[in-house]
Amino acid sequence: MASLLANDINLTPVWAQLHHHQRATRPVHMRDLFEADPQRFEHFSIELDGFLLDYSKNRVTARTMELLTELARTAGLGDWMRRLRDGEPVNVSEHRAVMHMALRAGEHDHYCVDGIDVVPDVHATLARCFDFARRVRDGEWLGHDGRRIADVVNIGIGGSDLGPMLVDSALRPFASEAVRVHFVSNLDGAQLMQTLAHCDPATTLFIVASKSFTTPETLANAEAARDWFLRTATAADVARHFVAVSTNTPAVCRFGIDPANMFGFWDWVGGRYSVWSAIGLPVMIAVGEAHFRDFLAGAREMDAHFFSAPFERNIPVVMGLLGVWYNTFYGAHTHAIMPYSQGLARLPAYLQQLDMESNGKRVGRYGEKLDFDTGPVIWGEVGVNSQHAFFQLLHQGTRLVPCDFILPLSSQYPVGDHHRQLVANCLAQTEALMRGKTVAEALAQLEDEGVSGDTLDMLLPQKVFPGNQPSNTLVLDALCPRSLGMLLAAYEHKVFVEGVIWGINSFDQWGVEYGKLLARRIAPELAGNGPLSHDGSTNALIERYRRRGQ
Numbered sequence: 001m002a003s004l005l006a007n008d009i010n011l012t013p014v015w016a017q018l019h020h021h022q023r024a025t026r027p028v029h030m031r032d033l034f035e036a037d038p039q040r041f042e043h044f045s046i047e048l049d050g051f052l053l054d055y056s057k058n059r060v061t062a063r064t065m066e067l068l069t070e071l072a073r074t075a076g077l078g079d080w081m082r083r084l085r086d087g088e089p090v091n092v093s094e095h096r097a098v099m100h101m102a103l104r105a106g107e108h109d110h111y112c113v114d115g116i117d118v119v120p121d122v123h124a125t126l127a128r129c130f131d132f133a134r135r136v137r138d139g140e141w142l143g144h145d146g147r148r149i150a151d152v153v154n155i156g157i158g159g160s161d162l163g164p165m166l167v168d169s170a171l172r173p174f175a176s177e178a179v180r181v182h183f184v185s186n187l188d189g190a191q192l193m194q195t196l197a198h199c200d201p202a203t204t205l206f207i208v209a210s211k212s213f214t215t216p217e218t219l220a221n222a223e224a225a226r227d228w229f230l231r232t233a234t235a236a237d238v239a240r241h242f243v244a245v246s247t248n249t250p251a252v253c254r255f256g257i258d259p260a261n262m263f264g265f266w267d268w269v270g271g272r273y274s275v276w277s278a279i280g281l282p283v284m285i286a287v288g289e290a291h292f293r294d295f296l297a298g299a300r301e302m303d304a305h306f307f308s309a310p311f312e313r314n315i316p317v318v319m320g321l322l323g324v325w326y327n328t329f330y331g332a333h334t335h336a337i338m339p340y341s342q343g344l345a346r347l348p349a350y351l352q353q354l355d356m357e358s359n360g361k362r363v364g365r366y367g368e369k370l371d372f373d374t375g376p377v378i379w380g381e382v383g384v385n386s387q388h389a390f391f392q393l394l395h396q397g398t399r400l401v402p403c404d405f406i407l408p409l410s411s412q413y414p415v416g417d418h419h420r421q422l423v424a425n426c427l428a429q430t431e432a433l434m435r436g437k438t439v440a441e442a443l444a445q446l447e448d449e450g451v452s453g454d455t456l457d458m459l460l461p462q463k464v465f466p467g468n469q470p471s472n473t474l475v476l477d478a479l480c481p482r483s484l485g486m487l488l489a490a491y492e493h494k495v496f497v498e499g500v501i502w503g504i505n506s507f508d509q510w511g512v513e514y515g516k517l518l519a520r521r522i523a524p525e526l527a528g529n530g531p532l533s534h535d536g537s538t539n540a541l542i543e544r545y546r547r548r549g550q
């Protein structure tokens with residue numbers, strides 16, 4: 001079916017059928033679904049080369065998935081996937097193609113923008129990045145006093161920070177010990193100064209990463225880093241210690257970075273989709289070319305799966321359908337991410353940008369108002385820490401919170417029995433969230449413990465767990481470059497699937513502009529003493545800063 005205008009999706013018969021189906025199946029408990037179908041795991045899981053999505057612990061039946069798949073077809077998902085793949089300007093508000101898949105394309109792949117295959121250019125840039133990374137790693141690229149680079153500081157924010165920071169941390173066991181990689185993003189000088197406290201200017205390389213090279217936070221940190229560097233070096237030395245990753249050559253030159261030391265990418269790469277590009281340079285330095293290529297290969301494998309598997313057996317499509325099911329038809333406002341791996345501790349933050357900057361929209365791609373809920377609040381924390389922080393609410397609170405558990409089956413750092421315990425905790429949480437504990441089970445337990453009378457009456461309701469909390473478990477054989485690439489690409493495509501169904505453009509981010517504009521106005525007002533014309537609260541807070549701040 002041809003794609004509909006976005007606003008029409010909630011007027012289609014399948015939308016109404018899904019609402020009806022949700023009301024009819026809402027009381028069904030997942031326990032009963034598992035009891036009724038001993039093959040439920042087999043029916044509701046998909047494996048791709050060691051990467052498993054188990055979605056059997058969701059409030060879905062075969063009929064739910066059928067209807068959701070029908071919804072995707074009605075929204076024209078197949079057609080939008082083709083447009084994405086073919087380099088059509090699916091980012092309609094900026095009239096841009098969206099081509100992050102080209103960044104991990106193989107030798108024989110072709111991705112065209114405006115009729116031109118971009119893959120050769122991508123490979124040429126990657127080759128430059130790998131060559132530079134090798135020279136830094138091998139001690140061929142030296143600091144101004146002839147010593148090798150010991151610290152690399154990536155200065156960037158948003159997509160120019162979160163992706164490489166996550167990948168660097170996830171792939172630490174694959175990294176060279178000769179170079180330490182750091183990330184500075186915050187405007188709070190604490191982060192920069194605490195990082196620089198461990199660095200020697202003569203052996204430090206700064207990567208200033210900014211797609212636009214106009215982001216004030218990044219430029220402020222880059223300027224402060226240059227001042228710090230120049231305390232013990234000359235302007236001529238800057239070229240050996242500052243490189244840039246950007247699409248904006250004139251601004252890079254204005255900053256004083258030699259364009260020969262600039263690594264480019266393209267306007268068809270969104271910031272939050274850019275970790276596969278030169279933005280991955282700090283990771284390339286940390287782990288080297290072979291591991292970074294494996295990371296790209298994992299993503300490429302997920303791309304091939306996404307563009308070819310039938311919707312029913314397609315990992316990102318199914319993840320997206322479930323996202324729509326809970327957000328739009330169950331009214332769930334949030335989605336929690338729990339990686340059971342220290343290397344993925346920043347995954348929730350990475351996915352916050354990927355998902356919320358992409359799908360946190362209230363109008364459709366053509367500017368039309370949407371009469372339904374779209375992107376959820378993404379949040380989470382590394383397991384098992386999350387269990388000791390907010391799992392009380394997940395188990396016994398009043399909210400429906402769909403969860404993703406990410407579980408590598410082997411440890412990057414084997415220590416005693418740690419990993420088996422970690423896995424046990426992850427599986428136990430998904431089971432407990434699904435099963436819950438009935439009144440009869442709670443009662444039997446309390447009676448076993450010898451509790452009776454008023455104490456029993458008081459404790460019994462508190463020992464009941466409603467269960468029926470949905471979760472996906474994404475299982476990786478191991479956390480390695482390839483599986484990490486698959487994982488991140490799966491989430492990218494999931495976000496796209498949801499955006500298509502909701503009829504929104506997942507590739508612009510107008511919502512971040514307004515606050516930036518006001519900050520530009522307020523910054524000079526904080527330094528001055530002129531009259532203020534904001535609301536009463538903002539005026540008072542500015543006055544307070546003028547009196548007490550510095």
Ligand SMILES: O=P(O)(O)OC[C@H]1O[C@](O)(CO)[C@@H](O)[C@@H]1O
Binds near residue numbers: 210212
């Ligand atoms: O790479 P740049 O241009 O500095 O932008 C950084 C980030 O700022 C945003 O534009 C807004 O937060 C993100 O989309 C982007 O990742």
